[in-house]
Amino acid sequence: MLTVKNPVLKxxxxxxxxxxxxxxxxxxxxxxxxxxVGMGTAGAVNAYMRSYLVWWDVPNSQxxxxxxxxxxxxGLVLMVNLIAAQLVRLEAxxxxxxxxxxxxxxxxxxxxxxxxGMFQVESQMAIENGQTVNFVEGRDPELVLIDVTDxxxxxxxxxxAGPLAREGSVAVPGTPVTLKIHQYAQNAQLRNRTPFxxxxxxxxxxxxxxxxxxxxxxxxxxxxxxxxxxxxxIAGGRSYGTWLxxxxxxxxxxxxxxxxxxxxxxxxxxxxxxxxxxxxxxxHDKYAGTDIPKNFSSLVHLVNPRTGENRDVLISMNQxxxxxxxxxxxxxxxxxxxxxxxQVVENPGWLIPYISCVLVSLGLIVxxxxxxxxxxxxxxxxxxxxxxxxx
Amino acid sequence: xxxxxxxxxxxIAGGLALVSALLMLRAPGQVRGLDVDxxxxxxxxxxxxxxxxxxxARNALLLxxxxxxxxxxxxxxxxxxxxxxxxxxxxxxxxxxIFVIDNPDVLGVMKMERTKDRYYSFRQIIPFINEIQREANxxxxxxxxxxxxxxxxxxxxxERLYLYHRLKNTIQLENQQGLxxxxxxxxxxxxxxxxxxxxxxxxxxxxxxxxxxxxEAWSNTGEALRALAMGAVNPGxxxxxxxxxxxxxxxxxxxxxxxxxxxIATFGAWxxxxxxxxxxxxxxxxxxxxxxxxxxxxxxxxxxxxxAWKPEILRPAAFGLLCAGAIVQTAGLVSRIVLQGRPPVTNxxxxxxxxxxxxxxxxxxxxxxYRNGFGTAVAxxxxxxxxxxxxxxxxxxxxxxxxxxxxDSNFWLATHVTTITIGYSGMFLAAAIxxxxxxxxxxxxVSPEISKSLLGMVYGIIAFSLFFSFVGTVLGGIWADQSWxxxxxxxxxxxxxxxxxxxxxxxxxxxxxGFARERGIMTMAIFGGVITSLSWFGVNMxxxxxxxxxxxxxxxxxxxxxxxxQLLLMALAMAPRQFWKGKAxxxxxxxxxxxxx
Numbered sequence: 001m002l003t004v005k006n007p008v009l010k011x012x013x014x015x016x017x018x019x020x021x022x023x024x025x026x027x028x029x030x031x032x033x034x035x036x037v038g039m040g041t042a043g044a045v046n047a048y049m050r051s052y053l054v055w056w057d058v059p060n061s062q063x064x065x066x067x068x069x070x071x072x073x074x075g076l077v078l079m080v081n082l083i084a085a086q087l088v089r090l091e092a093x094x095x096x097x098x099x100x101x102x103x104x105x106x107x108x109x110x111x112x113x114x115x116x117g118m119f120q121v122e123s124q125m126a127i128e129n130g131q132t133v134n135f136v137e138g139r140d141p142e143l144v145l146i147d148v149t150d151x152x153x154x155x156x157x158x159x160x161a162g163p164l165a166r167e168g169s170v171a172v173p174g175t176p177v178t179l180k181i182h183q184y185a186q187n188a189q190l191r192n193r194t195p196f197x198x199x200x201x202x203x204x205x206x207x208x209x210x211x212x213x214x215x216x217x218x219x220x221x222x223x224x225x226x227x228x229x230x231x232x233x234i235a236g237g238r239s240y241g242t243w244l245x246x247x248x249x250x251x252x253x254x255x256x257x258x259x260x261x262x263x264x265x266x267x268x269x270x271x272x273x274x275x276x277x278x279x280x281x282x283x284h285d286k287y288a289g290t291d292i293p294k295n296f297s298s299l300v301h302l303v304n305p306r307t308g309e310n311r312d313v314l315i316s317m318n319q320x321x322x323x324x325x326x327x328x329x330x331x332x333x334x335x336x337x338x339x340x341x342x343q344v345v346e347n348p349g350w351l352i353p354y355i356s357c358v359l360v361s362l363g364l365i366v367x368x369x370x371x372x373x374x375x376x377x378x379x380x381x382x383x384x385x386x387x388x389x390x391x
Numbered sequence: 392x393x394x395x396x397x398x399x400x401x402x403i404a405g406g407l408a409l410v411s412a413l414l415m416l417r418a419p420g421q422v423r424g425l426d427v428d429x430x431x432x433x434x435x436x437x438x439x440x441x442x443x444x445x446x447x448a449r450n451a452l453l454l455x456x457x458x459x460x461x462x463x464x465x466x467x468x469x470x471x472x473x474x475x476x477x478x479x480x481x482x483x484x485x486x487x488x489i490f491v492i493d494n495p496d497v498l499g500v501m502k503m504e505r506t507k508d509r510y511y512s513f514r515q516i517i518p519f520i521n522e523i524q525r526e527a528n529x530x531x532x533x534x535x536x537x538x539x540x541x542x543x544x545x546x547x548x549x550e551r552l553y554l555y556h557r558l559k560n561t562i563q564l565e566n567q568q569g570l571x572x573x574x575x576x577x578x579x580x581x582x583x584x585x586x587x588x589x590x591x592x593x594x595x596x597x598x599x600x601x602x603x604x605x606x607e608a609w610s611n612t613g614e615a616l617r618a619l620a621m622g623a624v625n626p627g628x629x630x631x632x633x634x635x636x637x638x639x640x641x642x643x644x645x646x647x648x649x650x651x652x653x654x655i656a657t658f659g660a661w662x663x664x665x666x667x668x669x670x671x672x673x674x675x676x677x678x679x680x681x682x683x684x685x686x687x688x689x690x691x692x693x694x695x696x697x698x699a700w701k702p703e704i705l706r707p708a709a710f711g712l713l714c715a716g717a718i719v720q721t722a723g724l725v726s727r728i729v730l731q732g733r734p735p736v737t738n739x740x741x742x743x744x745x746x747x748x749x750x751x752x753x754x755x756x757x758x759x760x761y762r763n764g765f766g767t768a769v770a771x772x773x774x775x776x777x778x779x780x781x782x783x784x785x786x787x788x789x790x791x792x793x794x795x796x797x798x799d800s801n802f803w804l805a806t807h808v809t810t811i812t813i814g815y816s817g818m819f820l821a822a823a824i825x826x827x828x829x830x831x832x833x834x835x836x837v838s839p840e841i842s843k844s845l846l847g848m849v850y851g852i853i854a855f856s857l858f859f860s861f862v863g864t865v866l867g868g869i870w871a872d873q874s875w876x877x878x879x880x881x882x883x884x885x886x887x888x889x890x891x892x893x894x895x896x897x898x899x900x901x902x903x904x905g906f907a908r909e910r911g912i913m914t915m916a917i918f919g920g921v922i923t924s925l926s927w928f929g930v931n932m933x934x935x936x937x938x939x940x941x942x943x944x945x946x947x948x949x950x951x952x953x954x955x956x957q958l959l960l961m962a963l964a965m966a967p968r969q970f971w972k973g974k975a976x977x978x979x980x981x982x983x984x985x986x987x988x
Contacts, residue, residue: 045881319873361862364861
């Protein structure tokens with residue numbers, strides 16, 4: 001073992017730091033678990049695990065005080081500690097080989113989680129029996145301007161939540177239209193106007209008879225925000241009125257400028273796919289004489305004009321369809337078993353945990369076998385010594 | 392010579408325990424000459440699976456009364472006789488005290504005071520059924536977690552009353568013409584209405600499928616009568632009608648003949664059902680986990696005895712008993728695996744059984760390695776405790792319920808769930824050893840050698856648990872990745888498993904760094920048991936996440952009591968050395984024994 005002189009390096013490589021980090025991690029995990037009751041899983045995880053500091057919102061004030069290092073900080077320190085200790089303190093001998101492999105596996109594991117956190121994209125595909133869909137939808141909203149003039153072809157221009165939240169003017173490239181965002185709410189309730197409501201800010205479309213009430217974003221895991229915005233399209237120096245758009249409104253609203261018809265709508269963010277999926281049949285089996293679900297599955301038909309693929313795929317619980325870097329899972333259903341909801345996940349690092357798990361397991365087996373043999377040899381020697389003494 | 396005597400006592404004690412376990416398998420005698428055993432061995436479809444009526448009767452009585460048999464009019468009434476009365480002599484069953492009511496407010500609804508006797512008959516309750524139903528409906532509108540004890544109790548009483556009502560109306564409608572008359576008049580006016588009511592209320596399906604139908608197409612009598620009206624004669628109906636009539640008039644020869652005929656009609660067409668129900672009836676009767684619990688208590692008492700008197704005889708005898716208990720429990724586990732066609736752990740109940748089994752096996756290995764009685768003591772204590780927990784978890788009815796779609800994967804149940812549960816076993820066993828060490832330190836002398844070997848045991852088992860908890864947790868992540876597309880979702884149960892892994896890692900690193908010596912490691916091991924219990928049961932009480940299928944509220948106080956007692960034991964373990972018993976302990980103070988991996 002090398003002797004470490006540099007005090008900073010000494011702290012960084014120390015076992016004490018490892019234990020402090022592990023204890024901090026336990027506290028964070030416990031807090032994040034308990035907080036799920038009130039904040040929902042995503043809220044708790046963002047507050048405790050995916051943050052550098054845990055903030056305490058001082059009651060009755062504007063103050064926020066950091067009270068604890070967040071999961072990201074602890075994880076980083078632990079990684080540095082692990083790598084530094086590995087290189088400086090742990091001897092490169094065969095008897096420590098198991099520990100080397102374990103620590104290597106752990107580094108890979110945390111790295112994999114980092115990759116997932118950065119690059120994993122989750123979305124959904126909802127298909128009704130017989131319907132064909134060529135896009136997936138995320139949780140975030142987007143404001144779309146669709147040029148529907150050509151009956152055979154829709155031209156879709158989308159504006160994401162970020163620019164919407166800044167509430168300014170957005171020029172839509174490729175069109176003469178500029179959208180002026182008057183108000184944007186990440187989550188809003190809509191209800192029919194009553195005579196007691198303040199005057200409507202929308203001047204055109206269905207928004208003139210609807211009141212929009214911004215509400216706090218949802219926290220429950222199965223709930224989704226319903227975004228809403230007041231938008232004024234301006235083209236050729238002319239205003240086409242202020243429109244209310246929201247995921248809560250059904251029919252698209254449209255206006256016409258210089259012979260071209262544009263639809264305005266707020267919807268879940270879509271990603272279009274170079275292939276399409278048709279739901280042929282959704283099955284929901286139950287055990288005989290009970291309501292206990294036995295199996296859910298979706299028989300889908302996959303068509304990819306680029307590759308010429310044209311085949312059926314059965315997606316069921318525990319058996320996803322992996323295609324084109326995405327995995328489609330049976331997630332939910334609705335509308336009297338005629339609607340199937342598929343969870344769609346794209347994660348370039350999905351294989352890393354599998355590899356690191358194998359590494360850590362092997363490493364632990366090697367290390368504990370080595371120590372078990374050592375200790376049983378010691379015990380045997382002690383027993384022999386005792387026997388010799390008694391004799 | 393001494394060694395030989397020890398060997399014999401081990402075999403004799405173990406053998407005696409196994410023989411008494413086998414005695415449980417004796418066939419019960421007839422009741423008033425009626426072949427009750429033959430009747431409860433008939434298969435029925437209930438809760439989505441085929442089982443002997445014996446299981447349905449036991450579970451129903453367990454749900455309603457909390458026991459599988461009861462005393463009435465100075466004799467013991469078994470579940471088989473009880474179900475016959477409910478089905479065919481409801482006027483007799485209505486007088487049997489089977490509804491356990493503890494909540495004083497519920498008794499208040501019935502204008503009764505709490506007395507020593509907590510059991511009430513249907514006849515005593517029925518005058519207040521409207522009030523009970525009204526209160527229960529109000530309670531059921533509230534989410535289960537938020538109900539007051541009274542609301543839970545009244546909702547639960549109503550559910551049990553309804554279950555009883557359904558049982559009474561499963562084969563034939565109560566207070567109406569019997570099944571024979573229904574068969575004769577299947578197409579008569581008004582029959583369709585009665586068939587529909589019967590088909591609706593029936594709690595189980597005793598009529599086998601017709602040849603050519605699917606194997607799970609069992610029907611209740613209402614459905615079979617409806618089919619009869621359409622012209623499909625089911626050979627199971629007629630013997631069932633004769634059973635109903637013969638039992639109602641207590642005609643033993645006619646009853647026994649009809650049971651035989653129904654057996655022939657059922658098993659002739661579905662011979663594979665017979666193997667299954669015979670196996671399950673035997674399993675029910677053997678009650679392997681109950682017997683195992685008794686054997687573990689004996690083993691534990693024997694170890695305690697060995698510390699005071701004749702260790703050369705009592706210690707091996709205790710080990711023999713422990714092994715016998717392990718054999719009985721293993722037989723029970725294997726039986727369940729065969730009956731369910733699934734890996735050993737499928738719900739909270741079976742996880743408790745399996746955790747105990749793992750701890751017992753580990754303890755046996757430790758005892759073989761160290762031979763100082765501690766392995767036997769902690770193994771039998773863990774075996775007993777876990778089976779006791781399992782016993783209390785079994786009150787919800789069928790412990791072999793069907794698996795929900797998302798869990799329906801034998802591969803992942805066998806790998807993820809089993810490994811995680813073995814990790815739990817190790818954590819509890821390590822905690823048990825640490826507790827044994829603490830208590831011995833305070834109440835008796837512990838030689839430095841024994842102390843050292845106990846520390847070795849704890850270290851080894853924590854390492855073992857770290858491995859299984861880690862692998863189990865990651866396998867769970869992989870399962871989640873396969874079914875939901877996310878490796879880690881911060882679900883409370885996943886977090887609980889992660890906490891166990893982290894705590895094991897902390898213990899091992901603290902030992903390697905020399906920050907925790909004997910006392911420290913032992914205290915940390917006890918806390919490991921606390922973390923494991925919270926991760927096992929506590930997270931279910933939060934009621935969030937994908938694993939909350941095992942939700943339970945009653946166990947909250949039991950869990951709090953356990954955690955409190957463990958914290959006390961940790962304080963005891965940490966108590967300064969002047970509180971310990973004996974000079975030997977003082978001499979073996981932990982600073983004198985720095986340990987190193």
